[in-house]
Amino acid sequence: MSKVVVVGAGIVGLATAARLAARGDDVVVVDKEDGVAAHQTGRNSGVVHSGLYYSPGSLKAQLGVAGSRSMVAFAREHGVAVDVCGKLVVATSEEEVLRLRALHERGTANGIDGLRLLAPEQAREIEPHVACAAALFVPATGIVDYRGVCDVLARQVRESGGEVRFGVRARAARDLPDGVELTVEDGEPLRADALVACAGLYADRFARASGVDPQARIVPFRGEYFELAPGAAGLVRGLVYPVPDPRFPFLGVHLTRMVHGGTHAGPNAVLALAREGYRWRDVVPADVLDALTWPGLWRLAQGNVGTGAREVVRSASRRVFARSLARLVPEITAADLVPAPAGVRAQALGRDGRLVDDFLVVTGPRQVHVVNAPSPAATASLEIARHLERQVDAALARA
Ligand SMILES: Cc1cc2nc3c(=O)[nH]c(=O)nc-3n(C[C@H](O)[C@H](O)[C@H](O)COP(=O)(O)OP(=O)(O)OC[C@H]3O[C@@H](n4cnc5c(N)ncnc54)[C@H](O)[C@@H]3O)c2cc1C
Known part of the structure; x- marks a missing residue:
């Protein structure tokens, strides 16, 4: 069992936290707001995209198509409003x-x-x-009701023994010889074996502050x-x-x-x-x-x-x-x-003026940062979580 800190209680952070908690990891999610889905996730169009638009072979295509199915199945299983x-x-x-x-x-x-x-x-x-x-x-x-999905995911984290803490603003993560330390505003630092950052609009800044090059702004x-x-x-x-x-x-x-x-x-x-x-x-x-x-x-x-x-x-x-x-x-x-x-x-x-088209994840020794998770990342969130779980395992194996 590993201890993992997740920054961000949007749908990507919560889906990842729920997945890691379900397999037995000791998970803490922190978000600077006072509830789930306060930014992109709670202010989107509420569409479960089919995967129509994305370049074949891209992460968006793979995770988007699979995600459209898993999101609908998840919502139906947990009584969240959904209509195909x-x-x-x-x-x-x-x-x-x-x-x-x-x-x-x-x-x-x-x-x-x-x-x-x-x-x-x-x-x-x-x-x-x-x-x-x-x-x-x-x-x-x-x-679909993405806020409703997030409520279920947060509940799953807690039911698996994890925590979701609101009103906690993450400052930066720092790799230590035997773990990673997250400093937060107005609170004690958190220690863990690995960190996953799903900070949405602040993804690049948080990565940079944590010593990881986000490769984009x-x-x-x-x-x-x-x-x-x-x-x-x-x-x-x-x-x-x-x-x-x-x-x-x-x-x-x-x-x-x-x-x-x-x-x-x-x-x-x-x-x-x-x-x-x-x-x-x-x-x-x-x-x-x-x-x-x-x-x-x-x-x-x-x-x-x-x-x-x-x-x-x-x-x-x-x-x-x-x-x-x-x-x-x-x-x-x-x-x-x-x-x-x-x-x-x-x-x-990108520095070259190109909008990063695909989902982008960058990693440090014990850190996994989601830098680009635009639409259809809400649709694909349960699949992105699976992808990030593999990245966490790779980071822990490297460390
Ligand atoms: C207008 C609009 C329409 C869209 N329509 C769709 C759609 O119909 N279907 C679809 O699939 N996708 C859609 N998307 C895209 C989708 O909403 C996003 O891809 C998805 O919500 C990203 O989730 P996230 O968890 O990465 O980010 P967010 O939901 O933004 O969550 C990031 C979280 O990190 C927290 N955070 C940031 N910095 C810190 C910090 N330093 N410390 C602590 N917490 C921090 C924030 O408070 C926030 O809660 C749309 C997006 C927008 C904006």
Whole structure:
């Protein structure tokens, strides 16, 4: 039995902690907030992604496809709200139809069952209000209550003899000859045999502070949402997505029925001015400086000034936001949109200006740091936990 400290009570940290605790490890989870899922996990779209989009062979494809199945099974087993309602990806131009076909091929290569390319009238049998040139129906996509999943995982950690401590901010980890020490703010250091860091928006900073090169910097991209007003709720039955732009890791604003009711519209993607910058007025100068001093940001900006500016305009104008949605469902207008809480994505950006596409884990002698766990990491979390368990074992074997 090993003693393992896990930083972060988001879904990745908790899934990993539950897995390690179940096999008999002595596990302590620490999170700076006062409950589970306070950041990305509790502020996402609540979608169980099928694994459609990811490069075959990538961790995202492998863990995403397996994770879509294990997440649904886990939720059903533990009574967490889940609904495998399927989704429609909607192409609105001939150029998008070509990309939709490529997506169909990629999904098939990733082993996703039941994908169906549809003509417009077939698409309207599923979503009567969409306008499209063609659509792809993805039956394996679902919606779930990720907070509910986290509550179960935290309970499992405790039932296996582990602890989940809230209000504990981790400062840095340090390798010792016979273990690892985690210093925390306002508390005694914690000693363990190994440490797993799943610190989301602070992943790179915590790795650096702990003497591990994260190989990238986290750039916070806020995703803003609206909710469809009750009068417009009938315009969408399930999930309606655009064909994503292959140059970006985000899926484009979409319409998502939430598992506890209501339909979310969004998220867009604007650079946030704080790691946990949920509103434009949330500005942390150190976070802004952190981003601006990273050469990768300038390299990314060079080719994407127009896209960035359009995102800012869409963030400022409900009318422009509604216009993006109306490409999918033409009856939607600005009057149908009610603001809803935003989320911030932790997206790793390389020094060369490339957004890190795949999940990224870096290790130190007794440390395992999850540096890049963007979407579909919530879907894939139970599989990421399995992957991290192997990394912990490798770290312990090395030590
Ligand atoms: C807008 C949005 C929509 C998304 N939609 C989907 C979706 O539909 N489906 C999907 O699969 N994925 C989606 N994702 C991605 C998914 O939410 C994330 O990939 C996933 O939640 C990452 O989980 P995590 O545990 O790594 O990070 P987080 O949930 O961010 O958890 C990290 C935790 O670490 C804690 N922490 C950080 N630093 C410290 C410290 N120093 N000390 C102590 N604690 C610390 C934080 O408080 C936090 O609780 C979306 C993300 C966003 C933002």
